[in-house]
Structure formats: C-alpha cells, structure tokens
Amino acid sequence: MTTNTTTFEARKAQLRAAFLAQLPEKTTASRAQLAEIAPGRVDPSRLEPLRRLFHTLKGSGASFGCADIAALAADAETKLRAAVEEQPVISEARLQELHQTLDALEHASVDTEAQTAGIAALSQPKRTVATKTAEGSYRRAPVAIVPTTGVGASNSDERDRLSDRQGDQQGQQDDQQGTLERLDKLIYLCDDDSAVAERLSDQLNCFGYQVKPFSGLAALEQALGERLPAALIMDIVFPEGEQAGTDAVRELARRDDVEVPCIFISARDDFAARLQAVKAGGSAYCSKPVKTTEIVELLDQLTHGQDPQPIHVMIIDDDPELAQWHALALEDAGMVTRVVTDPSQVLDQLDDFNADLVLMDIYMPQCSGPELAQVLRQIPGHVSLPIIYVSSETDIGLQHQALEVGADGFLTKPVEPERLVASVSLRAERMRTLHALMVRDSLTGLFNHNAIMQWLEVALAEAERDRRPLCFVMLDIDHFKSVNDNYGHPTGDQVLLALSRTLRLRLRSSDIVGRYGGEEFAVILRNVDTDEAWGLMDQLRIGFSQVVFTAGEDSFRCTFSAGVSSFPTFNAPEVLTEAADIALYQAKHAGRNRIQIAEPDAVADGKRGAA
Template sequence: MAPEVTAMDNRLMMLKKRFAERTTAQLAELAPKLADWQNGVCHPDDLQDLYHLLHRLAGSSGTFGFHQLGEEASELEQLIKEVIHTVEPAQLLTACQIEPTVLARLSQLSQLLLAAEAHTPTAINWELVEHTGEKTQLLVLDASLAALGEALMTYGFNVRHCESLPQHCTQCWHPASIIITPAALLNQVVAWNQQQAQTQHKAPAPVLCIGQDDSFQARYALAAQGADGLFMQPVEVPKLAKRIEQLKAEQQQHHASKVLLLDDDQELTEHYRLVLTQAGKNVKVMAEPEGLLAVLAEFRPDIVLLDVHMPPYSGVTLARMIRLEPEWLSLPIIYLSSEQDRDLQINALAQGADEFITKPISDEQLIRTVRTLCYRARQLAKLVSCDGLTGLLNHSHIKQALTHEYARVQRLGHHTSIAILDLDHFKQVNDRHGHGVGDVVIKALAQVLQKRLRTTDHLGRYGGEEFVIILPDCKLAQSELLFKDVCHHFSQLSFIGSDGTFHATVSVGLAELNNFSGEEQALNAADDALYQQKQAGRNGVTCYQHPRLGRDANLAQDETD
C-alpha cells in the first residue's frame, strides 16, 4: 500500500475519533433534558435542537462506521419530526408529547456509540478509484485488425497488437487499456477482460468492436455482451480515434473535476473532502453559505453537493438562490442529505436541484457517484461550448478563452503563444473528393492536435478549415517545435478519396500574446504569420515578424492555386 494511502486512512480514523468525541459530548448534554422530558417539561427549542442532532447522526454515523447508531437516529428523527409538526408549542410547555418508549430509546444512543467504537469502517479499495497514471494503451486483438492498429499509431496512440485470442495473451492487459476487437470475439474478450480486472483489483477496460453486421439484432447483442462502441468496416479511423479520446477522457476526467461541498457537519465534510481529494477531485468546502456566490464565481465548480438542512439556512432555498443568476442555470446541484421522505425529496428537486443522494453513503459509492456526475456535467457543457464536428471549442468559446488568457497574462506576466492553423488547398479537397471526405480531414487534424498538444492548451475550430490554439505558459520557440511536430504527423496521415488515397497538409502562424496591447492584435499577428507561411510554400510554421500586407487578396488567389 502506498504511503500516501496509509496516511489518508490514518487521517480518516482521526476524523472518526473526532466524530465520536463530539457526539459523546452532545449526547451527554442531552441526558439532563431527557430527565426533564420524562417529568413532563419540554421546551420547543430543545425539541428542534434534538431533531437537528438526530438528523446529523442519521446522515453521518454510517460514514464513520457507527451503522446501528445511524439507523436508530434515522428512526428517532422521523418520530421527533412528527411531534414537532403535529403538536402546538404551547402544549409542549405544559406536557411533553414524546412517548416514554421514544425517550428510552434516546437514552440508549450513547450505548450504541460505545458499542461501535471498536469497529473499523470498511477500507476503501483505492486501487479501484485512483487513476493509474499510466499512458493509455490500445490493445488491438486478432490478425485481421493489424492494419487498423498501424493506422491508429499514426494518430500518436500507444498501440499493442495481439494476434492470438486474449486468453493466450496474459501479459497484454493493464488498467489503462482500451480493447479493440472483432465483434465475433466479443464474448471471449469480455470474459477475459473481467477476469483480468478482478485479478488486478481494477475496473474492466472499455471494449470497442469492429463489425460488419449493422442490424438492430446485432447491435443489441453486442450491447448485451458489454461492448462500449461499434464501428463498421471499413473503419472511419478519425471517427474511431475520436471515440478513443472520449474513453480516455472518461478514464482520466476525475483529475480535473471541481466539487463544491456545502454542509454544516464539520467532521463529515472533512471526511468527504479527504476521500474525494484522494480520488483526484478538486474539492472546496463551505460550512457557512454567506459567501456562496463569490465562491461560485471564483472556483467555478463542475457540480455542487448541498445538504438540505443547514440551520438557519435551507439547502432548497440556496439552490433556488443559485438559479437566480442566469450563469448558473445549467450548474448541476445535487442534494446530499439523510432526508428519507420521498415526497420531500421530489419537492426539493423541483426547487432547482438535479439529483438527490441519500446519506449515509459509502466512500466508494460517493467517489463513483461524484465521478459520474462530474463527467456528465462536463459532457453537457461541451454540447454548448464545442464544435459538433471536431469536439474542439467553437468560435465564440475559443475567443472567450483567448480573452481570459490575455487577462491572465496581464496579471501574472507569463508567456503565452497563440496559433492559427489553416488546411492547405482545402477547397480542392472538397471539390475533388466531396464535403464528406473534407469533414474527415478536418476531424483528423483535430485528433492530431488533441494528441500532440498539452492538456492545458485551448483548442478551437475558428471556422471552416481554420483553427485557433492558445498555449499558456509556452514561449514562441517551444510552440514552434510543437507545431512542427503537428505538421509532420498530420502530413503522414492517409485519406481515402474518390480516386484513391491522398495526403493533406496544414500551415501555422504563431504570435506571442504578451507582445501586444490586446488579444485581437495578437490574433491578427498570428494571422499575418499564417499568410507568410502560405507564401513560403505551406506545410510548416511561421512566427510573427512582419505586418499585414495585402493578405486578403492573396489568400483569395491562394485557394484557387
């Protein structure tokens, strides 16, 4: 076990100890009140305090291993809620309305706490929830897919080809694999995949099928067997490469996920923060919601986890308040509460939230749930911000990213490069081979950019065959080397046209954002550099040196050459 995991488990045990100490003190404070209530004296405020205590214990006890305490607190919470809602406060001052049996059960809560002290919470299988940090490997099975494997290598993927059936390829599988197999072998591959995953205590690898039967029955059978994707022969390689990138993102996306957690239970929120942080999330905790809007604007979370009961505030009202701002209408808000009443849950969801997770929830369930919700949130956001053909940022969002990066450069003073890319002779590709083939070329360039550039770079399709790339913390000389590599690898790709295979090239213009008084000036400079590269013979990179000179007229002529 890794040292950092052992340290994490120790910290979680310390939180359990803090929870037990706090609960012991609160139950000790409750004891004299129970004696008063048995004698018929009951103040409404004391009853509200009892309800909030039981609500906290119902939601958090199970997380720290006190399962019986949590279950008993949940039942008692409902009984006390009924008293609060059905009995007038004036009646409570004259005669306690709590049944003697309920008072007796309340007095035994401290015993349930002591009885579970020695219990150790179920350890998290960190191997199942931690990112492996390994480079994704494409495991291409069967001799019939050898050519496909070679084609995928030109996109920069780490490809391993295994000609034998998987049960005879025991060293091929690892946790960051994506398996590509003929559809006919899927049953055997799925069984082997699951066996390897169980042996190594990992999640099974995604499986993509290559097939020839496009019927409903064939697709249904593959889905039932566990396929994650199906591509018909002959395979459109850019389309397959895009799906591989999506699967890679699913495997690795939890590292960039941002989670905002609002809950007034200190030990529980710290427990959740530690667990989610260890699983790769960037977690910000708020116990007091007064600064919520400012935190949203600065932190910009992927999802918000929100308790329903945070006296004196209501989580339901906070969700409605967040939705008052148009900017946050699409922000996923998830209630994380011990509230068991289904009608109340549905009513709470109707006020502006998206899902309801009932506490207690195990650590592994929390990690998997949050991971899924974050991924779903990012996918939905991409539908709004990304170009449908390439999956890169669309025109308006790459311009927005450029504005934000320029402000960041002005504030921090680091070097940022900006690139404009334009496919060479692209009009001829469309005229000769058709717009469908042209779209394949555009998608292929997008795939090469995603593979060859850094995850911190902003990639956008500016329009047609033109792309804009923002490279934060990257000097011009470094950017030039990166794009020379892009040009080289893109030129090696083969495309199937109307009269056989052909190759395409791309020209790049570069400028450094720091050297200009605004982002538009930098963009124009990169455009001038692109023009210079077109004049110099295309298929290469030029850094900005000269002002714009008749670029528009010359480019119009360039497209006809």
C-alpha cells in the first residue's frame, strides 16, 4: 500500500458521511428493541444491545467530530447503566427518556449532515485532550527542601520537620486581606478512606510535596481555618453524603471568600459528580484509582503556573529578514527559535533542535511548504510536529494542498506579533500536553523507555555538534525481585519511587532521567566524561544504599548497580546502550552495588561506526 496523504480529508469526510447516514438505521433498530421492553423488572441482557449502541456512538461520534452525538450517547449510556446497576427495574419515565434520546440522536445526525455537506472536505475535527495534564513533560519534579531520606516511616519525620521549618518562615495572617498566606508545597488531602489517604500522601511526599492527610471533613475545616495549603485534594463521597466533598469546598469558598485550587478524586465517574465538581470550582477531576503521576502533574500545574521550559520554534523561510523578524517576536515572548533559510537543511537541523512547532513560509522557491511538510510527515519522529504556515492571501491553492498534508494553522502576511505569539503558543502547548501523556512512565513520572531513547538521539547530536563528551548510564536495582516477593509490590513501588526521586533531585537539571523498564533506569549525563560520571553515580550509589525502607515491622536497604558508556568512545545511540548494558552486566557479575565503566572494545567490532 502506498502513502496517500493527499486524500486523507476526503476519505475522512466519506467515512463521516457514512457514519451519519447509518445512524437512523441503527436508532430505528434500537427503537424496535426498546418498544418490546415494558416498565418494571427487566433482564439486563435485553438492554445490552442498546447500551452497546450508545457506547459505540460515544466513541465513533467523537472520532468523527460529531460532538453532539457523542455527548448524547455518553449521557444515555451513563443513565442506562445507572438504571440497571442497582436493581434490574426500569421505570416508565426512564423508557420515555431513552426513546427521546434516540429521537435526539436521529435529529443530530440529520442536522450534522446538513451542516457539513458543503464544508466536509475542509472540516477540521474538534480536538479534545484526553486528560488535563500539565504541559511540563520536560519539567522536573519540584525540589524538596530536605535531602532525600527514606520513604515509609521516615516520611512522617520529614513532614514534621518541614512543617516546623515552614511554620517559621510563614508570615502571620494577612489581616488586611483577610486571607491566609499559602505555602508552596503544603497540600491537604481529605478522604474518608484513611488507607487511601495515607498511601497517596506517602507517594506524593516522594515528589517533594508535603501532604497532610485528613480522614474527616471536620478535621479538614479546622486545618483550613489555621493555614491555607497550596492545593486541596478532595474526595467527593463521605459518610455525610454523596456530594459532601463538593459541598464542603463550595461552602468554604462562599464563607471565607478564599480560593484554594482543588483536585477532586472520586470513585464516582458519572456526569452529575463531575458537574458538581465543576460547580464547586474544582480545577481537576480524577477518578479512582488515581494515578500518583497524574496528581503530581496537576499539582505542579496548580502550584507553579509557568512552565520553565520555553517553547522551541523552528522558523523556515527563504527570506532571512522576515524569518528574523518572526524570530524576534517569538523570542520577545520568551520562546527559543532557530531560523533555517535553506529547506534542505531542515531535517539535519531538527535532529538537534527539539522543536515543539515549525513555522514555515508556504511559498519557497526550492520547494513549497506543503512539499516540505510531506517530507517531514514521512519521518516517524515528526509525524505529529505541529506546522503553522505563513502565507499571503493569494496562495489559496497552496493552502488547500497544505491542509491535505496536515496543517495546524495559517497566518496571513503581514503577521502581527500578537497573533503570531498566540497561534504558536496555543498549538505548542496542546502538543506538549499530548506528548506528556505519552512519554511519561506511569509510576515514577520519569521519561519512559521510548522517550529516553529519543532524548539520547537529541543529546548525542548536540554532543557531536558541540564536540563535548556525554555519558549514558544504565542502573538496575539489586535483587529487586526479592523485595517484591518478600514485602509485596506496593513496597517495591516505594523503592522505585525513592530511586527515581534520588536521581531527579541529585542530578543536574540538564541531565535526563528515565525509567528504562522494570527496575531499570537510564540517565543521560551531558558534558560529563567517564571519570566525572563515575564520581557522580558512585555518590548516588552510596546515598541510595543508606536509605532505610520500611514494610510493616521490617526494615531493609537496597542497592543498585550501574554501567556507564560514553561518547565519543561510542558514537551511536544503539552502541551506547549496548555498551552500558554490558558494563551493567559486568557490575552485577562482579558482586553488585558498584558502578562499571564500559571498556572501549566492549561492543562487538564493526558496530562502532554505525553513526
């Protein structure tokens, strides 16, 4: 099969039309099934086809950009599920409602069809982002004030020490404003399940937050009266009521006129609960079981605001003056730019400039913007790189061509700086959010395997260009399996989190840390030679070996082994990883708990020149 990007929009429009055309047939069939169901007791399996229809429509409606249909179907699915979940009885009113939903779906399909008939070929889907996450895939976790100690029992000590220290630093109540000063890292967590509260707060503490768990609303209210946290994590269902959590937050906001950013967590995932959370001013909603990393990203976002990693924009324009002018406008807004005036240089330049977005002149003498975009889109790493074209109004033909190969926006010359900055930052941020969802390891929040390999390529290209050394380290926790076997996986996870935190806090911000898989971690040390790398890693090794972990009554320690390979001794990503892996194996073989440097001839001959 050939790559055929030119007909993408056209084929998508066809699929969408087919989807809409088929819908009445489906709703008619469902209506017939529904007509056979009488109010009262009902066999849930008879409602299953209907639920399935709603579920499918929810997904396909959203895929084809029919938001109305997706929303109707999602609502109907939730209602249907709720109707039969508790007892298999369906009321007359509920049946009527389902009939109405089917009507509404049919209308929506007709309306949508009519609306889009003319513009189908150019229709842009509504884009939604799956989860609200911080854009900070490149951001490091907040740095704790206290150096790494153990996790588990030592957390409470750390918490107390932190509160003392912050208690000293904290100012008195601000009488004029009537509000309380807020602490950077103090988080209140309220959940009536104290096991959940304890576990989540322990894990968040590993990321440098100081979390105070409360298991009741009364205790929380009292604490809020004394000191305001940077954010609040709040359960919704309490013994006091199904919405006691949201009610309490709303009450707090009304009574004291204070706004504490609030993340709701709940086992409820229904629309009503989400709506209540929004009405109570919640900043985010996570359904249980919650992911620690998701909460950490949200907290980062809520308590820090600005992303320290500037947006990187590559500007491709054969007119150097215009390119510089655009670069200036973007740099004024705090972005980092690189100008490329020769389109044939673009691929090379992208290799060592980690662009969030490309701003491209649509008309260039050597090759057009869309042609260049097509070349970019055929390279796996750049498939999703957002492209904004700068064009004059007369380039309509080129604009259409650009749409077909995936344009993310057009700016018409002359471009005002405000519009340029707004367009670029909006799209780059959205891409980062998406990206963040895919490059993070779900337990540790470190870069995942794929991401770290991509970073290695980028870092290696930089090192080659700047003629600087670089080291790649692979670490593996010693006898990790026995930790899991003896103390259970939650304790094993605590060890993994502790090591990831140690790596993040002790290494420089220019170093890149990832979870390679299982109990294996990888670190890229820029501008460091093997001696320095050995020193750094050995310090980490000693520090980590002193951490005491607790599991119930027991306490134990862990160690790790590491293998280090370096550029320029090894000069391609796959050779660096292989050499580090061999060195790691040697470290394990020599008795573990040590750092091993890869021998220059570690990797089989013939491979070293691979780059």
